[in-house]
Amino acid sequence: MEIAITIFYFILFCFIINKLSFFDDEVITKKWFIAIFTIKVLVSIVLTLIYTYYYTDRSTADIFKYFDDSKIMFEAIKTNPLDFIKMLLGVANDNPYFNETYYDNMRFWYSQGSTNLFTDSHTIIRFNTIVQFFSFGYFNVHNVFINFVSLIGLTAIFKVVKPYFEHYKKILFYAVFLAPSVLFWGSGLLKESIIFLGVGMLLLNLKQLSVNFSWKSSLIIILSIVLISYTKLYILAALSPALLGYFFHTTVLKQKPILSYLLSSAIIILSSFLLLAASLKINPIQLIIAKQHDFIELMNQVENSSSFTFPIVQSTLDVILAIPNALITTFLRPFLWECNSPFMLMSAIENLDIITFFIIALFFRKKKINYNLLLFCLSFVLFLYILTGLTVPNFGAIARYKVPALPFLLIAILSIIDIEKIKTKFKFIAPFL
Numbered sequence: 023m024e025i026a027i028t029i030f031y032f033i034l035f036c037f038i039i040n041k042l043s044f045f046d047d048e049v050i051t052k053k054w055f056i057a058i059f060t061i062k063v064l065v066s067i068v069l070t071l072i073y074t075y076y077y078t079d080r081s082t083a084d085i086f087k088y089f090d091d092s093k094i095m096f097e098a099i100k101t102n103p104l105d106f107i108k109m110l111l112g113v114a115n116d117n118p119y120f121n122e123t124y125y126d127n128m129r130f131w132y133s134q135g136s137t138n139l140f141t142d143s144h145t146i147i148r149f150n151t152i153v154q155f156f157s158f159g160y161f162n163v164h165n166v167f168i169n170f171v172s173l174i175g176l177t178a179i180f181k182v183v184k185p186y187f188e189h190y191k192k193i194l195f196y197a198v199f200l201a202p203s204v205l206f207w208g209s210g211l212l213k214e215s216i217i218f219l220g221v222g223m224l225l226l227n228l229k230q231l232s233v234n235f236s237w238k239s240s241l242i243i244i245l246s247i248v249l250i251s252y253t254k255l256y257i258l259a260a261l262s263p264a265l266l267g268y269f270f271h272t273t274v275l276k277q278k279p280i281l282s283y284l285l286s287s288a289i290i291i292l293s294s295f296l297l298l299a300a301s302l303k304i305n306p307i308q309l310i311i312a313k314q315h316d317f318i319e320l321m322n323q324v325e326n327s328s329s330f331t332f333p334i335v336q337s338t339l340d341v342i343l344a345i346p347n348a349l350i351t352t353f354l355r356p357f358l359w360e361c362n363s364p365f366m367l368m369s370a371i372e373n374l375d376i377i378t379f380f381i382i383a384l385f386f387r388k389k390k391i392n393y394n395l396l397l398f399c400l401s402f403v404l405f406l407y408i409l410t411g412l413t414v415p416n417f418g419a420i421a422r423y424k425v426p427a428l429p430f431l432l433i434a435i436l437s438i439i440d441i442e443k444i445k446t447k448f449k450f451i452a453p454f455l
Contacts, residue, residue, distance in 0.1 A: 206368070
């Protein structure tokens with residue numbers, strides 16, 4: 023029965039993709055989007071099999087734990103529909119009654135650690151709860167739904183950037199959709215897919231709003247910000263300098279893109295220090311320190327082979343001094359000799375591929391670079407990689423935390439490559455570009 027229902031929803035979403043104008047493009051036809059959707063669903067099934075037969079502790083597998091918690095919430099509709107509605111909407115549900123009746127039976131409704139401002143499990147649990155209406159409790163049906171969500175988000179990112187690559191949409195498509203980590207982790211029943219939806223729709227509607235005011239775009243922007251904030255707030259924090267830099271460049275500093283993004287970064291960093299000086303209980307620096315300590319404590323409680331030691335931060339100065347190590351960790355590690363699992367090896371090879379693409383970009387560099395696009399992408403990547411490298415002492419977690427920025431890193435590299443030079447030098451790859 024699970025196979026039949028899964029195939030039904032897969033065919034239904036393929037039909038929807040074929041009918042929606044959202045997926046219209048002259049070069050990248052809807053067959054491309056159906057093909058990548060198919061690949062993503064197959065990858066999600068492979069990921070499910072890996073966590074079923076290789077990593078067999080279901081309680082520590084993210085793809086299962088949020089699904090299992092959603093069953094508890096969904097069961098409430100049979101016994102107390104009003105409780106179900108309150109939990110689903112997050113209204114009047116933060117009290118001892120709900121804790122004792124529902125949340126204490128869930129394993130991951132509450133984050134482990136001193137702060138849940140960085141990341142929250144409620145959104146992905148609620149998503150799974152909604153899908154329960156359609157899935158009859160079959161896990162692979164949830165895989166199909168989450169991949170449609172992920173596809174929409176990645177397609178929105180593609181649509182935002184494609185005017186900069188009007189003659190090279192194929193290679194842009196590869197960069198956005200086919201990075202191994204994006205394809206692997208971005209296809210599972212995980213928060214990353216929801217983040218892609220939030221970031222993609224936020225950027226797409228901000229772009230549309232900059233051309234023509236629309237209440238629809240304004241509403242989607244607000245909903246996207248809420249979605250990101252209630253899933254992984256640090257993603258919004260990392261994206262803020264890029265958004266502010268884009269605003270400066272398109273308004274008051276139109277001819278000075280480098281100054282725009284330097285100014286935006288300086289404002290965000292200065293604001294963090296001002297919040298620290300204000301002696302508030304919650305400020306960015308203290309959140310980073312708390313999150314790092316939470317992760318270290320979590321890694322000490324769980325047996326794993328991908329954790330490593332890194333500088334412990336206790337103060338603002340510690341955070342600043344740890345930034346270079348954070349960037350080395352996120353951009354270059356794990357090194358090949360550090361790999362002791364297939365997942366780590368995949369991450370290491372992907373890092374080497376990205377370094378190779380960067381070297382190619384240096385040798386086949388464009389004479390005229392769109393610095394607005396380049397700096398927007400790099401700003402997001404750098405801030406997210408710094409936050410990740412400062413707080414996460416585990417290669418497996420780092421690989422996942424980097425995923426939302428990975429398409430933007432590849433877009434940044436692609437934006438400085440002279441593709442015509444490559445096609446002239448290596449004629450055999452021209453049909454694929």
